[in-house]
């Protein structure tokens with residue numbers, strides 16, 4: 001039985017298919033057609049809805065946490081215990097919500113197809129951020145996962161600015177917050193005895209997950225679903241048995257220990273970005289460019305890694321940072337290096353009953369232990385658009401420098417082979433060298449030994465190789481001439 005809160009009503013759904021998406025559920029089962037289908041692949045944001053969850057702080061204060069998701073790539077089972085808010089719910093009787101009224105005032109809509117999605121993104125930004133946070137960069141980022149084909153973005157951004165100016169005013173959601181929290185608490189209390197629904201399993205603990213993996217070897221593991229759901233919406237596959245990790249609190253941690261940073265596989269990319277920002281600003285910059293806000297709210301660190309895509313962004317980073325990966329099954333845990341995980345295209349060293357539990361990055365990957373040394377991490381994402389685009393190449397380079405000389409190096413490259421991979425010949429060339437022209441020339445030759453990239457729709461083999469060679473010049477420039485601007489931001493265009 002699926003139980004969730006739709007606006008302010010508790011809904012019971014006994015018989016939904018495991019792989020039914022929230023979008024199809026809304027439009028076809030509930031006749032709630034305000035939420036639109038554009039791409040059905042998470043790219044356009046027309047189907048954006050908001051999920052609110054009850055969170056309790058360490059001091060016992062409970063509050064509602066709002067986030068956008070793309071309903072086209074969210075399975076209905078993931079609604080369990082949450083409040084679903086769609087565009088139909090925003091108005092307060094006949095008064096439009098400020099997120100809607102601002103679109104009217106600023107002429108933010110022409111054909112209107114994208115409008116419900118934009119409104120939901122603006123609504124979520126208002127509910128989860130203060131007016132003070134809402135500069136232009138923030139708004140661009142919040143709207144980065146929504147596409148408009150006809151109005152143009154300036155009036156829409158104006159609407160978001162206007163709405164954010166009213167973020168502190170109490171809307172009906174704030175007025176009803178106490179009642180909503182009580183309803184969500186009641187749902188959580190009645191939940192644990194009923195954790196599966198028509199092949200959609202929702203383990204609450206790692207122990208339950210281990211058992212389910214052993215009992216249902218043919219079931220697929222679902223984290224954020226931002227890749228898995230495309231099997232249903234794009235390949236038209238049926239997924240009869242799904243084990244969702246999203247309710248396992250044990251998999252959502254980020255712990256800074258004396259020697260290690262430990263990251264739970266279930267941590268969302270939005271949370272990961274918040275936690276890693278101070279430790280590694282370069283990684284935060286990469287994460288801002290990962291999908292759009294809706295995708296980062298859903299996608300997890302473990303899902304990006306286990307997905308084993310040759311063009312995924314985190315695998316090269318985790319390889320370069322000498323990360324260990326903990327795999328777990330009912331038989332116990334084992335730890336392997338991130339690079340050992342990938343065997344051949346989409347083929348990993350994970351056994352059928354295993355799952356990715358956590359990652360450990362040595363703290364020395366971010367700060368040198370020896371005072372005469374410094375650590376430099378660079379994560380370069382090359383894609384056609386700055387926002388919401390998959391990499392043609394992702395190059396992750398970790399250097400330890402003593403003065404001008406490289407004393408240690410590890411790398412990870414995406415888009416250059418059928419798996420995310422280290423460039424061992426390149427690493428051998430770099431150690432003990434200053435990154436001068438002769439070193440870079442040798443490095444360029446080494447890259448040709450490391451990789452024979454493929455041609456595909458994102459980039460030709462020649463482009464991929466050329467861009468990696470050019471990144472070596474950029475790396476040297478950023479190290480030795482930091483005053484030279486090498487970064488493009490959304491506001492440079």
Ligand SMILES: Cc1cc2nc3c(=O)[nH]c(=O)nc-3n(C[C@H](O)[C@H](O)[C@H](O)COP(=O)(O)OP(=O)(O)OC[C@H]3O[C@@H](n4cnc5c(N)ncnc54)[C@H](O)[C@@H]3O)c2cc1C
Nearest residue numbers: 042223224225226227228290291300303304306312313356
């Ligand atoms: C619009 C859009 C933009 C995107 N942009 C980017 C981008 O910029 N960069 C990028 O790298 N990717 C991108 N992706 C791809 C995708 O979002 C990422 O790979 C994402 O991190 C997958 O994480 P998830 O939690 O959603 O995984 P899911 O979709 O839930 O799972 C992906 C795969 O991993 C398996 N899996 C998940 N978790 C585990 C686990 N803990 N143990 C074992 N197996 C597991 C699943 O069974 C499935 O096979 C994008 C996708 C979309 C739709």
Ligand code: FES
Nearest residue numbers: 038039040045072
């Ligand atoms: S329909 Fe395009 S993101 Fe969902």
Ligand code: FES
Nearest residue numbers: 110111112148149
């Ligand atoms: S108003 Fe037509 S796509 Fe945005």
